[in-house]
Amino acid sequence: MARKHPVPPAPGAAESRRDGGGPEQRGRQGETGERFGPVAVARLRKDDGRALILYSHDEDAGDATDRPPATGGEQA
Amino acid sequence: MSELRFNELRGEQVVYAIDRQDRTFLPAREHCPLDPTRLGEPPTEIPFAAFQIAVFDNRFPAFQAPGGAAEVVVYTDRHDGSFATLSPQRAQALMWVWRHRYQELGARPDVEYVMIFENRGVEVGVTLHHPHGQIYGYPFVPPVATLELAADERVGGCAPCALLARELGDAQRILIERDGVVAYVPHAARWAYEAHVVMREHRASLLDCEPDELRELSQVLQALVRGYDELFERPFPYVMVVHQASTCEPADSPARRGHVHVEFYPPLRTAEKLKFLAGSEQGAGTFISDTLPEESAVALREAIARAA
Numbered sequence: 088m089a090r091k092h093p094v095p096p097a098p099g100a101a102e103s104r105r106d107g108g109g110p111e112q113r114g115r116q117g118e119t120g121e122r123f124g125p126v127a128v129a130r131l132r133k134d135d136g137r138a139l140i141l142y143s144h145d146e147d148a149g150d151a152t153d154r155p156p157a158t159g160g161e162q163a
Numbered sequence: 164m165s166e167l168r169f170n171e172l173r174g175e176q177v178v179y180a181i182d183r184q185d186r187t188f189l190p191a192r193e194h195c196p197l198d199p200t201r202l203g204e205p206p207t208e209i210p211f212a213a214f215q216i217a218v219f220d221n222r223f224p225a226f227q228a229p230g231g232a233a234e235v236v237v238y239t240d241r242h243d244g245s246f247a248t249l250s251p252q253r254a255q256a257l258m259w260v261w262r263h264r265y266q267e268l269g270a271r272p273d274v275e276y277v278m279i280f281e282n283r284g285v286e287v288g289v290t291l292h293h294p295h296g297q298i299y300g301y302p303f304v305p306p307v308a309t310l311e312l313a314a315d316e317r318v319g320g321c322a323p324c325a326l327l328a329r330e331l332g333d334a335q336r337i338l339i340e341r342d343g344v345v346a347y348v349p350h351a352a353r354w355a356y357e358a359h360v361v362m363r364e365h366r367a368s369l370l371d372c373e374p375d376e377l378r379e380l381s382q383v384l385q386a387l388v389r390g391y392d393e394l395f396e397r398p399f400p401y402v403m404v405v406h407q408a409s410t411c412e413p414a415d416s417p418a419r420r421g422h423v424h425v426e427f428y429p430p431l432r433t434a435e436k437l438k439f440l441a442g443s444e445q446g447a448g449t450f451i452s453d454t455l456p457e458e459s460a461v462a463l464r465e466a467i468a469r470a471a
Binding site: 123124125126128133134137138139140141142143144 | 206209216219259260
């Protein structure tokens with residue numbers, strides 16, 4: 088596991104660019120705003136120390152445009 | 164912390180993650196840990212009243228630093244629904260989340276292979292109904308990825324590229340064909356309704372895909388899952404796994420091999436009957452199927468058309 092690489096640059100997107108964007112929700116600890124392609128990235132830390140990342144994107148009218156679930160009971 | 168033991172007879176690692184025995188198991192809907200946090204109630208895994216896509220370290224990890232990673236990817240703050248019922252924009256954003264996690268986890272020195280997957284349905288062991296997937300960062304290259312590299316050696320090049328060309332030439336088992344993405348039931352499917360969704364161009368990982376290809380990938384995946392749900396007019400259980408290059412080689416190394424494709428392993432062989440991995444599958448490693456892939460492809464094509 089000693090070998091490690093810089094991952095290849097992604098085509099067509101300026102990634103991990105800090106531009107102050109982020110989801111509407113604001114975190115408790117350590118939040119940063121950055122973008123990865125079309126998604127905004129907000130990094131937080133849960134009370135027990137685990138990482139939590141919230142991703143948000145534009146053109147989202149909420150899940151109002153979602154289709155209804157398949158019939159036959161809850162199962163996801 | 165998990166313990167790895169090498170099983171000599173199988174030539175594979177076995178992971179002992181004994182804390183997972185206590186993980187949350189099919190909680191009542193009002194106690195779903197993947198729901199947003201409701202005002203005045205204890206926080207769930209996501210301590211906000213609303214969110215779009217959330218990723219967090221698994222509370223009951225099979226792998227954790229410095230021996231890998233285990234993350235949960237919550238697709239939506241709505242408890243009901245599935246990957247298929249996400250808005251197209253949300254599904255497309257999810258592709259970018261997958262790509263982001265592949266990049267970040269793959270850059271870690273303790274992660275050699277990033278596997279993005281979703282288990283759907285109690286039939287495949289789901290313990291939480293809220294729409295979500297998972298990501299494991301393995302501290303080694305697991306056997307299936309190694310077998311795919313061996314397939315490259317056998318065919319003398321990229322096996323998924325060669326298999327896609329064969330499927331397109333045959334055409335019997337093609338389910339969906341777009342400019343950048345093709346879905347088909349493979350010639351030698353192990354599961355009755357197994358399907359593979361393959362990038363048409365050779366792309367080693369999601370990081371190598373163009374934005375338009377990611378959009379098409381999300382569209383084809385959603386169309387396929389909607390077809391699955393339509394097939395037997397019920398939520399269709401499956402295991403969905405994103406296959407791509409390991410992350411243990413330098414990005415510009417000719418040794419970095421892989422071809423992005425998503426494999427679905429659905430356990431249903433009829434509307435009510437499950438395929439079990441029994442004597443031949445477990446003891447001999449040989450799948451015995453009751454269904455011809457060509458017949459499954461016809462049924463799935465019709466279901467996808469009905470669901471569109």
